[in-house]
Amino acid sequence: MKEVRTRFAPSPTGFMHIGGVRTALYAYLIAKQNNGKFILRIEDTDQQRYVEGAIEVIYSTLRDLGLIWDEGPDIGGPYAPYIQSERKNNYIEYAEKLVNEGKAYYCFCDEKRLDELKAQAEQLKVPYKYDGHCRNLSLEEARAKIKNGEKYVIRFKMPREGITTFNDYVYGEVTVDNAELEDLIMIKSDGMATYNFANIIDDHSMAISHVVRGNEYVSSTPKYILIYKALGWDVPEFVHLPIIKKAVYSDKKLSKRDGDATVEALKAKGYLNEAIINMLALTGWSPGDERELFTLNELVKIFDPRKISKGNAIFDVNKLNWINSQYMKKLSDEEIYELTIPHLKQTYNVNDKDIEWLKAIVKLYRNQISYGQEIVTVALLFFKEDIVLDDECVEFMKQDGVVKVIDIFSKEIAKIDNWTIDNIAKVINNTKEITGIGGKLLYMSIRIKVTGQMHGPELPNTIQLLGKDLVLNRLLK
């Protein structure tokens, strides 16, 4: 059987959109579960979109996630180079071959003429399609024009009869009438290949067996297939992936402008690589049972591209939070500090704070947060002098007995010399005995008064970490 070879072919735009990374993951899984090769190819033919340093972002994001490529621009391989701009001559060669065989043609239609065609189509309310004006120019005529310095593109001559069919892993059988297909541009007037042409030449030249990419290419795939055939090449398998949308409450396509839509943004918020991979695996695919937690290696074993869902894939932040919290449970305290303390340092002025104090706060909350940056919100009460009570807290504090509890507790706690958790717990008990008030009313009154919240970690531990000064300040307000 032919070796399974998949590729991830990002354009270096400066960030890694989660849709792109999910494509990389699925391509990786398909290769690895067949003992095949996963190839990284950089598609930089659109020089206007090129962003300095973007290739490094691609490398480091994939590497951190464990999606290690077997061939690529940095490590080379049998089909090098793996950067499109370095393969330029290759494309022109094949384009000219097709021209010589009468399967493609030079087109001299300028911007102005094409704009007129587009305007006409708009008026008639029909989709614009190039009308094939230069299709029948003889090669001699065309060469003479080129000699004259006229600008041109090279277009593929789509057959005007027959149908083209392919079987997509996700979308099933797709069939189109060839007559509907536009003579697509293979080589632009600047001599660069279009994506439409380069993808074919590269995928064939790199012996790609399965093309895994976003579903925006489904409708162009019949055109690509006709070009494969015109060149006498085998057509690869196609796995087109549905668009990722944000969870149910929004039907928007998840775009690069969405804060969470890049892997960098997720990592900056303190999500773990393992959780991101796990989440992306489940964004558009499921194993068909209840399991939800998988390592990359487990995914290699159980991923089934035939089970990728056709419907839009939902990226649900709540689900990501749950998955991330499951992975966070496995981290040591030291690893949790690394994930969270930088966020505290970024947000609050902690210059005069003891690192052990910061660690103790994190430890107090480690089971309540689901990603690193969340520490900033849950631990706010340790860094802000004043607390503001929400309506629910205000209501609670109106109850009979609250004033008494706070009064006694304040007096008792002021007496503590040795500010330990034990001593604080004793004061809470004394308050109970003196006031005759216990249970929720006792605990909640104190908690709301000193933390501003109705819920939180162990009360004596929280009070101890807040420190005597801050606690007394809040009690006496």
Ligand code: GLU
């Ligand atoms: N460079 C294309 C993109 O970024 C890749 C499409 C493909 O995988 O063929 O969308």
